[in-house]
Amino acid sequence: MKKHTTLLSAAIAGAMLLAGCGKKDDTLNLFVWTEYVPQAVLDKFTEETGIKVAMETYSSNEEMTQKLFAGGGNYDLIQPSEYTVEALIKDNYLQPLDHAKIPNLKNLAPEFREMPFDPGNKYSVPWLSGFVGITYNAETIPGPVVGYSDVFTANNAGRIVTLDDSRELVSWAMTASGLPINDVTDENLEKIKPLLQDWMSKIKVFDSDSPKTSLSNGDVDIGVIWSGEGAILFNQNPKFQWVLPAEGFHMFIDSLAIPKTAKNKEMAEEFINFILRPDIGKMILDEFPYYSPNAEARKLLSDAERNNPASYPPGLDITKALLFKDVGAQGSKVDELITSLKVQ
Amino acid sequence: MLGWLLLFVVVPTLMLVVISFCERDSLGRVIFTFSTENYVRAFDWMWLKILGISVWYAFLTTVICLLLGYPVAYFIGRSSERVRGLLIMLVMIPFWTSFLVRTYAWISILSQEGLLNAALTSMRIVSEPIGFLYTPFAVVLGLVYNFLPFMILPIYTSVEKLDNSLIEAAYDLGARPARVFGQIVLPLTQPGIAAGILLVFVPAIAMFAITTLMGGGTNPTIGEVIQNQFTKARNQPFGAALGVLLLVIFIFSLWLSTKFRRAEDQ
Numbered sequence: 001m002k003k004h005t006t007l008l009s010a011a012i013a014g015a016m017l018l019a020g021c022g023k024k025d026d027t028l029n030l031f032v033w034t035e036y037v038p039q040a041v042l043d044k045f046t047e048e049t050g051i052k053v054a055m056e057t058y059s060s061n062e063e064m065t066q067k068l069f070a071g072g073g074n075y076d077l078i079q080p081s082e083y084t085v086e087a088l089i090k091d092n093y094l095q096p097l098d099h100a101k102i103p104n105l106k107n108l109a110p111e112f113r114e115m116p117f118d119p120g121n122k123y124s125v126p127w128l129s130g131f132v133g134i135t136y137n138a139e140t141i142p143g144p145v146v147g148y149s150d151v152f153t154a155n156n157a158g159r160i161v162t163l164d165d166s167r168e169l170v171s172w173a174m175t176a177s178g179l180p181i182n183d184v185t186d187e188n189l190e191k192i193k194p195l196l197q198d199w200m201s202k203i204k205v206f207d208s209d210s211p212k213t214s215l216s217n218g219d220v221d222i223g224v225i226w227s228g229e230g231a232i233l234f235n236q237n238p239k240f241q242w243v244l245p246a247e248g249f250h251m252f253i254d255s256l257a258i259p260k261t262a263k264n265k266e267m268a269e270e271f272i273n274f275i276l277r278p279d280i281g282k283m284i285l286d287e288f289p290y291y292s293p294n295a296e297a298r299k300l301l302s303d304a305e306r307n308n309p310a311s312y313p314p315g316l317d318i319t320k321a322l323l324f325k326d327v328g329a330q331g332s333k334v335d336e337l338i339t340s341l342k343v344q
Numbered sequence: 345m346l347g348w349l350l351l352f353v354v355v356p357t358l359m360l361v362v363i364s365f366c367e368r369d370s371l372g373r374v375i376f377t378f379s380t381e382n383y384v385r386a387f388d389w390m391w392l393k394i395l396g397i398s399v400w401y402a403f404l405t406t407v408i409c410l411l412l413g414y415p416v417a418y419f420i421g422r423s424s425e426r427v428r429g430l431l432i433m434l435v436m437i438p439f440w441t442s443f444l445v446r447t448y449a450w451i452s453i454l455s456q457e458g459l460l461n462a463a464l465t466s467m468r469i470v471s472e473p474i475g476f477l478y479t480p481f482a483v484v485l486g487l488v489y490n491f492l493p494f495m496i497l498p499i500y501t502s503v504e505k506l507d508n509s510l511i512e513a514a515y516d517l518g519a520r521p522a523r524v525f526g527q528i529v530l531p532l533t534q535p536g537i538a539a540g541i542l543l544v545f546v547p548a549i550a551m552f553a554i555t556t557l558m559g560g561g562t563n564p565t566i567g568e569v570i571q572n573q574f575t576k577a578r579n580q581p582f583g584a585a586l587g588v589l590l591l592v593i594f595i596f597s598l599w600l601s602t603k604f605r606r607a608e609d610q
Binding site: 214 | 369390394576
């Protein structure tokens with residue numbers, strides 16, 4: 001009998017724990033990238049609409065999808081990158097947006113309305129976008145720095161930071177070898193292996209979360225990092241120069257989308273419409289100086305902000321930007337290749 | 345008690361074992377079938393080498409913690425009762441902040457433009473700042489710093505229980521300090537040492553956040569690799585298989601240490 005009561009009480013305790021996870025329906029539940037959504041924007045949304053906002057964060061698309069599929073939280077809005085939007089649409093996991101509820105869509109720059117992963121913004125609305133490029137300390141690195149081949153030189157060995165992201169590393173090596181970045185086949189991985197091996201032996205730090213830290217602390221002098229991080233470094237000290245790799249550059253677009261499990265679709269659409277307002281777009285850019293898909297918000301930027309070479313690279317031709325496509329299960333091979341090269 | 349064990353130990357472990365025999369789809373969702381492929385893959389030299397590196401780091405950490413921690417624990421355990429409480433509190437205080445915060449503190453101490461290099465260059469001990477951070481040295485330093493209290497506390501408990509009359513008797517019979525230590529103190533504090541080794545060695549193998557932050561991610565440890573499988577690599581079943589192997593190693597070392605202790609008792 002006693003055994004039964006303990007089991008029962010354990011079950012009740014477990015049920016209570018689970019019940020605690022469920023949130024009330026009057027709250028908009030966001031599941032977004034770390035260091036990407038200013039609290040001030042959420043506060044202003046609550047102030048204007050009375051809708052409470054709860055935010056949870058992740059640090060990779062895969063982390064987000066794993067958690068989404070596990071079914072723990074009831075998320076109303078997620079913030080996947082382009083290749084994950086593509087995969088989630090293919091999987092029927094996103095709800096189509098009601099454009100009548102999002103009149104501010106007109107503020108989006110035209111090039112962001114016809115992105116190949118979601119033409120016409122049927123399922124997703126770009127939040128911010130940016131590039132992966134080269135930042136270097138002009139006081140310690142003699143120029144010119146033009147592309148990847150200037151980063152991974154013998155002279156720079158042990159002075160390099162890069163993103164700790166297998167897909168990124170592989171795509172740079174593919175670009176430098178003249179291969180299309182989305183042809184992640186076994187043969188192509190084999191082809192770029194020697195080049196990657198050489199590069200990776202010269203990298204001192206792998207860091208996706210805050211690659212600017214090792215640069216500003218002086219532990220490394222050159223890096224291949226997110227443009228927002230490069231923009232912050234440039235603002236700190238203009239000695240940190242920014243270059244888009246001449247061999248080709250990767251552009252990422254993180255969009256807001258509504259998963260099919262969402263409970264509050266209308267609130268989510270109201271939020272999307274809210275962040276498309278020019279003044280709110282500017283608030284986001286104040287904290288995270290990435291490349292804005294919002295043409296009206298861009299007009300509110302100061303000259304200094306617009307002239308930051310990492311946020312708005314001079315002479316940018318956006319049609320040349322390389323976009324990631326979903327590589328499916330091949331991602332595991334990519335990860336294994338990078339891990340094996342790290343171990344060597 | 346049984347309910348708690350069931351809920352928090354047995355069920356999660358069983359889930360891990362079940363998933364380790366499954367497959368996954370292209371988005372990383374677990375597909376429930378039966379496959380031993382994950383285990384076949386886990387025995388590739390690459391993963392074993394990563395496991396080897398992790399065990400080596402954990403071994404170094406344990407040895408250094410023992411060498412640093414034993415004298416400290418002995419000193420605390422043999423000091424007067426009033427001082428003892430204060431000293432133990434000093435050992436515990438760092439636990440009041442998150443280990444991540446403390447690791448970031450180490451980063452600002454060890455970086456090229458950090459506190460240590462600023463002190464060394466201003467005192468003209470070195471002319472150029474030294475690259476302490478993002479090296480194996482930094483990894484082991486971070487691990488030792490984090491796990492040292494886990495070595496000190498169990499040894500302290502053993503030292504506290506030492507029977508003074510035995511030590512006095514040894515001296516009365518003409519033993520020198522080294523012999524008293526080797527034949528009286530060490531055997532009597534052996535349970536504390538064994539517990540300390542286990543508490544440091546086992547979690548140190550699977551540690552991941554400290555090793556990534558302090559080592560710059562250049563030398564992946566088994567903890568990092570498993571975490572990666574559950575997130576970026578979209579391969580939970582393989583991560584689960586690696587986790588099960590790690591669990592087997594833990595159970596083995598636990599069994600080894602209890603067997604060792606039993607042999608001592610007899």
